[in-house]
Amino acid sequence: xxxxxxxxxxxxxxxxxxxxxxxxxxxxxxxxxxxxxxxxxxxxxxxxxxxxxxxxxxxxxxxxxxxxxxxxxxxxxxxxxxxxxxxxxxxxxxxxxxxxxxxxxxxxxxxxxxxxxxxxxxxxx
Numbered sequence: 469x470x471x472x473x474x475x476x477x478x479x480x481x482x483x484x485x486x487x488x489x490x491x492x493x494x495x496x497x498x499x500x501x502x503x504x505x506x507x508x509x510x511x512x513x514x515x516x517x518x519x520x521x522x523x524x525x526x527x528x529x530x531x532x533x534x535x536x537x538x539x540x541x542x543x544x545x546x547x548x549x550x551x552x553x554x555x556x557x558x559x560x561x562x563x564x565x566x567x568x569x570x571x572x573x574x575x576x577x578x579x580x581x582x583x584x585x586x587x588x589x590x591x592x593x
Contacts (some may be wrong), residue, residue: 473498473519473592478509478534479525479554488522488584497585498592506530510537517544520591522584526575528562535569538567550591554579 475498479485482504489500498520503509509523513534521538525531531553541547552573554568566574573587 472496474517475500475522475588475591476503476512476518477501477510478503478506478521478523480504480526483514487581488588491581491585492588495585497588500588506534507573508537510534513538513543513545515544517546519545520551520588521551522588522591523551523553525553525558525562525566532565532569535549535566535571539569544547552587 475492477485477488477500485504485559489502492498492500495588501512501518503512523531523534535551537543538545538549539547551571552575554575554577555572556577558574558576563574572591575587577581
C-alpha cells in the first residue's frame with residue numbers, strides 16, 4: 469500500500485479541520501496536519517515537509533504572504549506544492565494574484581464535505 473500524502477490544513481474552524489482530518493484518514497486519502505492560524509501554519513511549514521496545502525484565505529494578506537514564501541522556495545516543502553484555498557468570497561484581483569501563485573483550487577463557502585474530500589484527493593494524487 470502506498471504511503472499516504474501529508475496535507476497541511478490551515479483553518480480557524482476546529483470542527484471543519486477535525487472533520488476533514490478524520491474523514492481523509494478514514495478514507496485513506498491523506499494524513500492531515502491541522503493548524504488553527506497562519507502563524508501556526510507557517511511554523512509547521514518552516515519545520516516540516518508537506519505534500520499539499522489547504523488554506524483558508526481569511527483577509528487574504530496572510531495567505532498571500534505564506535504562498536509567496538512557499539513559491540520562493542524558502543520552506544522545506546517543494547515550491548510547486550499543490551495548494552487549495554477556502555474563502556467566504558474572492559474578488560477578481562485576488563483571484564488573479566492567487567492564479568499567479570499557482571493555486572490549484574479555490575472553494576467558496578459554503579461547500580459540501582464531498583467537495584472538500586474531492587479536493588483533498590486531488591491534492592494528494
